[in-house]
Amino acid sequence: MNESTKNSSNDTDFSDEETVSEESEVIESVVSDNESTENSSDETENSNSELVGKFDLKAGTVVLNNGITMPILGIGMYTLSQEEAENSVYWALRDGYRLIDTARIYGNEEGVGRGIKRAIDEGFVTREEIFVTTKMWTSDYNDGDDAIDASLKRLGLDYIDLTILHHSQPRNDVEAYQAMEKAVEDGKLRSIGLSNYYTPEDFDRLISETTILPVLLQNETHLYYQSTEMKEHLKQYGTVLESWYPLGGRGHTQELFNNETVVQIAEAHKKASVQVILRWHLQAGNIAIPGSSNEDHIKEDFEIWDFELSDEEMQQLNALDRKERFSDY
Numbered sequence: 065m066n067e068s069t070k071n072s073s074n075d076t077d078f079s080d081e082e083t084v085s086e087e088s089e090v091i092e093s094v095v096s097d098n099e100s101t102e103n104s105s106d107e108t109e110n111s112n113s114e115l116v117g118k119f120d121l122k123a124g125t126v127v128l129n130n131g132i133t134m135p136i137l138g139i140g141m142y143t144l145s146q147e148e149a150e151n152s153v154y155w156a157l158r159d160g161y162r163l164i165d166t167a168r169i170y171g172n173e174e175g176v177g178r179g180i181k182r183a184i185d186e187g188f189v190t191r192e193e194i195f196v197t198t199k200m201w202t203s204d205y206n207d208g209d210d211a212i213d214a215s216l217k218r219l220g221l222d223y224i225d226l227t228i229l230h231h232s233q234p235r236n237d238v239e240a241y242q243a244m245e246k247a248v249e250d251g252k253l254r255s256i257g258l259s260n261y262y263t264p265e266d267f268d269r270l271i272s273e274t275t276i277l278p279v280l281l282q283n284e285t286h287l288y289y290q291s292t293e294m295k296e297h298l299k300q301y302g303t304v305l306e307s308w309y310p311l312g313g314r315g316h317t318q319e320l321f322n323n324e325t326v327v328q329i330a331e332a333h334k335k336a337s338v339q340v341i342l343r344w345h346l347q348a349g350n351i352a353i354p355g356s357s358n359e360d361h362i363k364e365d366f367e368i369w370d371f372e373l374s375d376e377e378m379q380q381l382n383a384l385d386r387k388e389r390f391s392d393y
């Protein structure tokens with residue numbers, strides 16, 4: 065692995081106003097060009113800090129704060145059985161997805177690995193084009209080295225693109241994060257990140273005691289809980305936000321799909337509500353990882369590159385924020 069993948073400085077500041085204002089321009093300029101997307105993780109690491117955190121909606125990617133390029137739309141594996149995970153990953157990779165999100169605690173890393181292997185064996189994708197994310201569960205925080213090796217083994221991979229600490233746990237998450245930092249040096253992990261840190265203070269606590277900046281923070285984020293303050297806080301670190309429950313999560317999707325504003329905008333674009341919601345995430349600067357075990361849904365969720373929400377529509381959707389979480393952790 066190239067040395068430039070490492071971000072060893074906590075004082076790199078990506079938040080200057082020029083960069084922030086350029087960000088929206090990049091989003092605007094790329095979405096106005098409705099060419100088909102080539103959504104792939106890019107092995108070429110980009111050391112240009114001006115690009116960090118900017119969503120390229122034409123390529124379907126973002127440059128992370130370690131210079132690595134990551135897809136901005138992927139598939140989530142929560143609640144899927146091993147067999148469902150294998151099939152969902154296989155269908156998703158066939159349909160153009162390049163980002164997969166699983167976790168040790170989901171119990172389907174082997175299935176994910178099998179789906180990836182099938183897709184590679186059939187020749188429509190290479191390992192290098194895929195961006196695989198898994199997460200370390202809290203009970204493994206005292207034994208991070210072993211947890212990383214065990215995930216590698218279950219996935220059947222020799223490196224993982226991104227490993228995330230699943231939850232904030234003030235007493236021993238620092239130790240777990242340091243194990244991930246070591247694994248980056250050893251070439252086992254390419255990027256590391258965090259999940260379920262809901263206050264700037266908690267996020268800053270962790271990074272003040274560690275060296276490599278998290279490339280992303282994966283938190284519950286959807287139309288009714290838009291994570292605006294956290295996202296603003298993350299900008300100074302070049303850390304991007306990734307939405308879990310992007311559709312509201314099982315049990316809540318219909319609330320979002322049937323929201324009057326969403327339905328009206330969907331009708332105007334001749335798109336499904338789910339596609340408007342996913343498009344909103346991407347234009348708002350949130351990586352989205354909708355979960356599905358349904359072949360048709362997986363296809364539908366990736367057909368969001370051929371239309372663009374106007375500024376007015378984005379404002380209408382932004383106004384739906386209620387700061388209401390559906391989960392309690």
Ligand SMILES: NC(=O)c1ccc[n+]([C@@H]2O[C@H](COP(=O)([O-])OP(=O)(O)OC[C@H]3O[C@@H](n4cnc5c(N)ncnc54)[C@H](OP(=O)(O)O)[C@@H]3O)[C@@H](O)[C@H]2O)c1
Binds near residue numbers: 140230315317362
């Ligand atoms: N870090 C964390 O703590 C955390 C927590 C939760 C989730 N996550 C991650 O985030 C991912 C997304 O969250 P999630 O899967 O829980 O919730 P979600 O993506 O908000 O919603 C999933 C639900 O949406 C349905 N769905 C997907 N596409 C659809 C479509 N086109 N039409 C109709 N229904 C559709 C799925 O049903 P079908 O299967 O029938 O399509 C499923 O019931 C997870 O899979 C996981 O990878 C992380």
